[in-house]
Amino acid sequence: MNGLLKFITCGSVDDGKSTLIGHILYDSKLLYADQEKALLLDSKVGSRGGEIDYSLLLDGLMAEREQGITIDVAYRYFTTERRSFIVADTPGHEEYTRNMAVGASFAQLAVILVDAKQGVLVQTRRHLRICSLMGIRHFIFAVNKMDLAEYSQERFEEISKSIAALKEELSLRHVTIIPVSATQGDNVTVKSEHMPWYQGETLLASLEQTEITKEDGNGFYMPVQRVCRPDHEFRGFQGQVESGTVSAGQSLTILPGNETAKVKSILVGDRLSDQASAGQAVTIQLDREVDVSRGSVLTDQEQLPVxxxxxxxxxxxxxxxxxxxxxxxxxxxxxxxxxxxxxxxxxxxxxxxxxxxxxxxxxxxxxxxxxxxxxxxxxxxxxxxxxxxxxxxxxxxxxxxxxxxxxxxxxxxxDKPYFEKDGLRAGGYIFEEFYFNLENAFLSRQKTKEITYRQGDFVPVSGDSFLYPGYFDVISLDDSVAVLVRNQTIQDIISLDDYGYTGLPVLDERGFALKIRSTEDLLNCLAEYKNLTPDNKIAFHNKWSKFETYRRIVCNENFWII
Missing domain, CATH: 2.40.30.10 (Translation factors)
Structure with a gap:
């Protein structure tokens, strides 16, 4: 028996998603006696002339039954002889796209309904792109209402060409196309006598046979959900293992702090275990005190970005x-x-x-x-x-x-901008625009196309938010580097130890003017920087740098530009 399959039905409004799943449940004898009786009674007062309306098994809201459309996501669990399933039946109407996205976020496979009379519609394409965006890699296109298209092979092949174009455009890897009639049951759970030209599997058989390959990622990581501290002797970090395996004694890195520690013990539930793997909820105790809180990540991946x-x-x-x-x-x-x-x-x-x-x-x-x-x-x-x-x-x-x-x-x-020469490297945002959004009171930075500046490069000295002289020096105290700009060109990049005051304006790597007017000022600034502590860092910058000299504030549409 194959493992649990979580799938979603989606497509444009009135393509027959709820009817399709309802028919699977009905034909597979997966209803209780009272459910089947209620379905037959409700169908008599519906819009299908007394015939069974399978969509009523999924559409439970009063508004859904009144309008004949799905509004909310309906989850159903069912089991056949070959597999267990959880299906999310989602709305097709554009107004409820957000509900469809919620269903797609949990699914491993998507059943995309296409109306044989209307073909691939805008909402069909939207749902397909959302499913692809959410990481779904397996798709079954059910070309529905083939009974209304007189079971035409030509119409099915025409729609299949449109689907093939979408498959190539979105680089979809696993695609199956099945002609069905959700109301009549053709190719839903049993092969259709009306379409002998189709030699493939039924929809249910395809769902039962689909193999979902489990992606283990590139190593172990676990986002910390909760710090467990029942007493002063125990401090554990709880969460779900999202990738890889973790073992007692294994060395882990804690992000974003980049500290390391070894696994002292692993609890799966309330039982000690030597190992845990992806999908398990665990409590991990480390061998030493480190800075870990909710949102931290325990990992053995060296290249996990921060x-x-x-x-x-x-x-x-x-x-x-x-x-x-x-x-x-x-x-x-x-x-x-x-x-x-x-x-x-x-x-x-x-x-x-x-x-x-x-x-x-x-x-x-x-x-x-x-x-x-x-x-x-x-x-x-x-x-x-x-x-x-x-x-x-x-x-x-x-x-x-x-x-x-x-x-x-x-x-x-x-990706940050910097100056570079012979192993010397200094970061900085001196040629980038700073934007202040008036409505939200938020300062942001617009990146330049060039992020690396070298000796001989021509540099901009004017922009919306800055205006520099053609000749000036840039000193980066953090990187201990000086950049000499002459006639809008980088003349040289040197160590700060080799730099001497030239009489030209001195700026920092952000474009702020430094209050350095003499060699004595330069030496005093460097001396104070060497003795800098976190407590007096702000006071140091307030003393030596000035924003308004070369940076400015102007109005431009929705932004103040600084």
């Missing part, structure tokens, strides 16, 4: 549009923290898949955007580590879910 900037593909679900600079609460793994959508890269055309420029994103649109978090956290690409790559955005006032999405790229320290 960052505060991610590029994500999202499905926007809020009535109010998404705009650049809007801030939200972001939920990722077991951590929730403030975040801001810094930039909208593009929105996706549902019909063609084309990437279109956009200043804002409307309800039910899919978009790619850059999101900045309030602090660095463990985060990874969705395709590598699912739990650390799926996220939701939550409205900070209403606490409604505004968007769901996946991480496509994690921007690390190597």
């Amino acid at each position: 960052s505060k900037d991610v590029k994500a593909s999202i499905l926007w679900m809020d009535d109010a549009p998404l705009k650049e600079g809007n801030d939200y609460l972001l939920k990722l793994g077991t951590r929730m923290l403030p975040a801001v959508v810094k930039r909208i890269d593009y929105r996706v055309d549902i019909n063609t898949g084309e990437h279109l420029p956009a200043k804002e994103i409307g309800k039910n649109e899919i978009a790619s955007c850059l999101i900045e978090l309030s602090q660095k956290i463990p985060v990874d690409e969705f395709k590598r580590n699912k739990t650390l790559g799926e996220l939701i955005l939550i409205d900070r006032v209403s606490h409604m879910t505004s968007a769901c999405g996946v991480v496509e790229h994690v921007e690390g320290d190597e």
